[in-house]
Amino acid sequence: MLETRNLDKSFGAIHVTRNVSLKLERGERRVILGPNGAGKTTLFNQLVGEIVPDKGQILLAGEDVTALPVAKRARRGLSRSYQKNTLFDGLTVEENLALAASVHAGVSMTLWRDALQSVQVRAIVEEVANQVNLMPYIHAKVSEISYGVRRQLEVGVALATKPLVLLMDEPTSGVGPEMAKGFHDLLAGLPRDLTILIIEHDMDLAFAVADTITVLNYGEVVFDGLPEDARGSKLLRDIYLGAWEDA
Numbered sequence: 001m002l003e004t005r006n007l008d009k010s011f012g013a014i015h016v017t018r019n020v021s022l023k024l025e026r027g028e029r030r031v032i033l034g035p036n037g038a039g040k041t042t043l044f045n046q047l048v049g050e051i052v053p054d055k056g057q058i059l060l061a062g063e064d065v066t067a068l069p070v071a072k073r074a075r076r077g078l079s080r081s082y083q084k085n086t087l088f089d090g091l092t093v094e095e096n097l098a099l100a101a102s103v104h105a106g107v108s109m110t111l112w113r114d115a116l117q118s119v120q121v122r123a124i125v126e127e128v129a130n131q132v133n134l135m136p137y138i139h140a141k142v143s144e145i146s147y148g149v150r151r152q153l154e155v156g157v158a159l160a161t162k163p164l165v166l167l168m169d170e171p172t173s174g175v176g177p178e179m180a181k182g183f184h185d186l187l188a189g190l191p192r193d194l195t196i197l198i199i200e201h202d203m204d205l206a207f208a209v210a211d212t213i214t215v216l217n218y219g220e221v222v223f224d225g226l227p228e229d230a231r232g233s234k235l236l237r238d239i240y241l242g243a244w245e246d247a
């Protein structure tokens, strides 16, 4: 569903992505691990089209999207849930979801309120709000909801575009342990045919949700395989996981 072939990127003398080849099957949930500065976010930026790779290819559902700009890639089904806040504070949870859904549904709007008049948009909003447990906050303004609920809404906004592939950059950063556990439950409730790629620093969460794990170091893939093999690998434990588990 999502594939990179020999992706390579340098910023001047810094080689940040080194010959990265990944292949995610439909419905696969993969976690990307790696120390600070390993090149995880830079890889994501290339996947969504914010950064152009120097070499290599990116394929989405079998089609080469390497040259496509961000918006066109998104329309093909690649959606990113941002670590930075991309919500409209003055609008309600429902309205934020409706705006994202209207883009997918191709509903034309002269006013943002028009989005909620569409039956198709309303159906997506309801479905997504249930999936990410936002019903209790549906009429609250974004400025009134907690940080943790905002993070849920960011995932909801990404889901409302009905993606084939969802990219999440540290979805639990800055939330407490209880919220992180809630996020695990949230992921468990998402459609099994949705392909998900997550950058995650919380090791427990990473091992709990991942079908597969990729470890990056200095921009290079140093491990690609099953979580149980990542846990069992002495090299990885010593270099990456050990240090984090002891922290």
Ligand SMILES: Nc1ncnc2c1ncn2[C@@H]1O[C@H](COP(=O)(O)OP(=O)(O)OP(=O)(O)O)[C@@H](O)[C@H]1O
Residues within 6 Å of the ligand: 011, 014, 016, 034, 035, 036, 037, 038, 039, 040, 041, 042, 043
């Ligand atoms: N636009 C840029 N220009 C120059 N160097 C950059 C740029 N973006 C990233 N880098 C460098 O590329 C390297 C990889 O950064 P990146 O943010 O991708 O790592 P990361 O694995 O996501 O780290 P973290 O876990 O801290 O978020 C770092 O050395 C960073 O300083």
